[in-house]
Amino acid sequence: MSKKSKGIILIQRILVWTLYFFAGFILYSKEGSLYPFLITFSRIIYPLSIFWLQIRIKKRTNFLPIDSTMTTSHLWFNLLPVIASLITVILSLTNIFLYILGKLFNF
Template sequence: MSGKRKGLILIERVLIWALYSFSGFILYTNQGILPTFIITFSRIIYPLSIFWLQIRIKKRTNFLPIDSKMTTSQLWFNLLPVVASLLTVIFSLTNTFLYILEKLINS
C-alpha cells in the first residue's frame, strides 16, 4: 500500500509541475492575454516561485511560518514570497487557460 501511495504522489507532483512548466512556457513565449503589468510581474516572479515552492515542498514546512514572537521585518520576509508566489501561480495558470481557450475558439 505504501508503494502505491508514493507512486500516486509522484504522479500528482509530475502532473502539477508539468502544468506549471507549460504555463511558464506560454508565459514567456507568447504575448500574454492578461494585462501587461500582470504578465510582467509573472515573468519576473515565475522563476523565483519555482525555487520557493520546491524548497517548501522538500522541507515539508508550513507555507506561512508565522510566530507571535516575530518582528515586523521577519513577518514581511515570510509573507512576501508566499503572496508573490501564489499570485504568480494564479496569474500564469489563468493566462495559460485563457490562451488555450482562445486557441480552441479561434480554430
C-alpha cells in the same frame, strides 16, 4: 505510507509541475492574454516562485511559518514570497487557460 500512495503522490506532483512549467513556457514564449502589467509581474516572479516552492517542498516546512514571537520585518520577510508566488501561480494558470481557450475558439 504505502507504495501505492507514494506513487499517486508522485504522479500528482509530476502533473502539477508539468502544468506549471507549460504555463511558464506559454508565459515567456507567447503574447500574454492578460494585461501587460500582470504579464510582466508574472515573468519577473515566475522563476522565483519555482525556487521558493522547491525549497519549501524539500525542507517539508509549513508554507506560512508564522508564530507569535516574530517581529514585523520577519513576518513580512516570510509573507512576501508566499503572496508573490501565489499571485504568480494564479496569473500564469489564468494566462494558460485563456491561451488555450483562445486557440480552441479562435479568439
